[in-house]
Amino acid sequence: MLRFFAAVGAAFLTFLATTGRLALFAGMSLATAFTPPFYPGVILRQMVSIGYFSLPVVGLTAVFTGMVLALQSYTGFSRFSAEGAVATVVVLSVTRELGPVISGLMVAGRVGAAIAAEIGTMRVTDQIDALTTLSTDPLRYLVLPRLLAGVITLPMLVLIADIIGVFGGYLVGVYKLGFNPQAYLNGTWQHLETMDLVSGLVKAAVFGFIVALMGCYQGYHSRGGAQGVGRATTHAVVSASILILLVDYLITAAFFSR
Amino acid sequence: MSTTHSVPKISVRGLCKSFGRKQVLDGLDIDCGRGESLVVIGGSGTGKSVLVKCILGLLHPEAGSIRIDGAETVGLPRAARERLLQKFGMLFQGSALFDSLNVWENVAFGLVRGRGMERPAAREIALARLASVGLGPEVSLLRTAELSGGMQKRVALARAIAAAPEIVFFDEPTTGLDPIMADVINDLIVKCVREVGTTAVSITHDMVSARKIADRIAMLYEGRIVWHGPTADIDHSGNPYVDQFIHGRADGPIKMQVRAA
Numbered sequence: 461m462l463r464f465f466a467a468v469g470a471a472f473l474t475f476l477a478t479t480g481r482l483a484l485f486a487g488m489s490l491a492t493a494f495t496p497p498f499y500p501g502v503i504l505r506q507m508v509s510i511g512y513f514s515l516p517v518v519g520l521t522a523v524f525t526g527m528v529l530a531l532q533s534y535t536g537f538s539r540f541s542a543e544g545a546v547a548t549v550v551v552l553s554v555t556r557e558l559g560p561v562i563s564g565l566m567v568a569g570r571v572g573a574a575i576a577a578e579i580g581t582m583r584v585t586d587q588i589d590a591l592t593t594l595s596t597d598p599l600r601y602l603v604l605p606r607l608l609a610g611v612i613t614l615p616m617l618v619l620i621a622d623i624i625g626v627f628g629g630y631l632v633g634v635y636k637l638g639f640n641p642q643a644y645l646n647g648t649w650q651h652l653e654t655m656d657l658v659s660g661l662v663k664a665a666v667f668g669f670i671v672a673l674m675g676c677y678q679g680y681h682s683r684g685g686a687q688g689v690g691r692a693t694t695h696a697v698v699s700a701s702i703l704i705l706l707v708d709y710l711i712t713a714a715f716f717s718r
Numbered sequence: 719m720s721t722t723h724s725v726p727k728i729s730v731r732g733l734c735k736s737f738g739r740k741q742v743l744d745g746l747d748i749d750c751g752r753g754e755s756l757v758v759i760g761g762s763g764t765g766k767s768v769l770v771k772c773i774l775g776l777l778h779p780e781a782g783s784i785r786i787d788g789a790e791t792v793g794l795p796r797a798a799r800e801r802l803l804q805k806f807g808m809l810f811q812g813s814a815l816f817d818s819l820n821v822w823e824n825v826a827f828g829l830v831r832g833r834g835m836e837r838p839a840a841r842e843i844a845l846a847r848l849a850s851v852g853l854g855p856e857v858s859l860l861r862t863a864e865l866s867g868g869m870q871k872r873v874a875l876a877r878a879i880a881a882a883p884e885i886v887f888f889d890e891p892t893t894g895l896d897p898i899m900a901d902v903i904n905d906l907i908v909k910c911v912r913e914v915g916t917t918a919v920s921i922t923h924d925m926v927s928a929r930k931i932a933d934r935i936a937m938l939y940e941g942r943i944v945w946h947g948p949t950a951d952i953d954h955s956g957n958p959y960v961d962q963f964i965h966g967r968a969d970g971p972i973k974m975q976v977r978a979a
Contacts, residue, residue, distance in 0.1 A: 589776050
């Protein structure tokens with residue numbers, strides 16, 4: 461019995477220590493944003509890498525999500541003659557929930573893994589130490605640009621994903637389910653409120669931060685050669701995905717629980 | 719230890735560093751004079767790299783003092799540490815070139831990012847440094863992955879000396895190179911150190927390299943310096959650790975460590 465409590469206690473202490481290290485890592489990285497030198501070119505490159513190159517995968521998942529959502533809502537709602545709500549359900553689900561969460565998870569898989577692998581490789585090949593010896597703060601040069609790029613580009617990506625997702629729903633609604641195009645669009649706009657979009661974009665910014673932070677943190681602390689980098693990559697994707705789902709609930713509760 | 723000036727360029731006293739239960743550095747004392755080329759020898763896993771990383775501030779020692787030009791550097795605040803790092807250059811064992819940049823950008827990195835120099839001016843210096851290690855301008859636009867091991871070492875050497883640092887550290891500069899390329903690198907190190915008059919601290923277990931580049935040699939074993947003296951004295955040091963090491967004998971007082979520090 462004592463052994464059980466010892467194991468639980470040890471796990472809890474490890475959790476607290478890791479949370480503390482992560483918070484310190486994030487805080488120290490963000491603090492470098494307020495003093496020169498600044499690296500706008502590096503930030504821009506990261507924005508292209510994280511945002512622009514994620515467009516195809518995010519766009520594809522968004523269009524299919526919207527299409528499936530329209531189809532599922534229709535088959536479900538038709539059981540109690542509420543087919544007219546399909547457009548509204550699609551737009552609210554996509555903007556509030558599915559757009560940011562699915563985009564966040566896709567970016568976690570694509571970008572979080574890439575960040576962890578790149579920084580992890582730099583760690584195990586002494587490139588991060590080399591940066592330090594060349595009077596360049598690795599947190600300022602490697603971590604901050606990725607954090608900022610994540611926070612800035614994820615909302616842009618999600619806005620595009622929202623539009624594509626709603627368009628996917630429109631395609632299925634009009635061409636497969638036989639909705640009147642004007643009526644479908646009216647149903648889309650009628651109940652959409654600013655807060656629906658804003659909450660989704662706030663989620664996106666937070667998810668962007670989480671994905672970049674977990675990628676950077678895991679990569680930065682990776683050890684033990686190729687195996688260590690592989691482990692860091694896995695941890696980055698898994699921890700970012702879990703945190704996205706957890707934080708999604710907290711933000712949703714903050715915005716919509718009245 | 720003897721120095722060329724009254725205040726050594728680098729002075730380490732009582733340095734202790736451990737990883738978990740493993741005590742890697744155990745009260746290490748060492749000095750390096752201004753303009754001197756000091757080589758620290760020792761087996762794999764004895765803490766040679768740890769010593770250099772402690773001096774650079776990449777690792778934080780648990781106890782001891784590290785003075786550069788007489789000023790204490792242990793526990794320096796971040797900003798002061800960044801200023802101090804401008805005195806240093808470092809050639810890493812695996813070269814540690816940035817594979818996202820081409821050759822000249824690697825060499826000029828510290829000048830552009832660390833010192834805010836304009837790219838054209840930094841490029842000129844980078845090309846001059848590349849020329850000094852025997853690489854022409856045609857190499858400058860190549861990616862580092864396109865270079866052989868020897869060329870990577872040369873580029874790393876050019877990067878280490880690009881900003882004309884006061885102290886250059888060489889971590890196993892000849893490891894993994896064929897004997898001819900190793901000699902080329904040794905010559906380049908000697909040339910660079912002598913030309914610029916910089917202070918050099920090298921760590922190696924390659925005795926050919928040590929004999930060629932060192933003014934003075936120190937032997938590290940079990941976290942302490944067990945012998946030090948002029949390079950010419952290494953063959954009659956009278957120290958059983960040194961004798962075993964330089965002759966590469968399996969039998970002797972040195973017990974091989976299985977795990978790296």
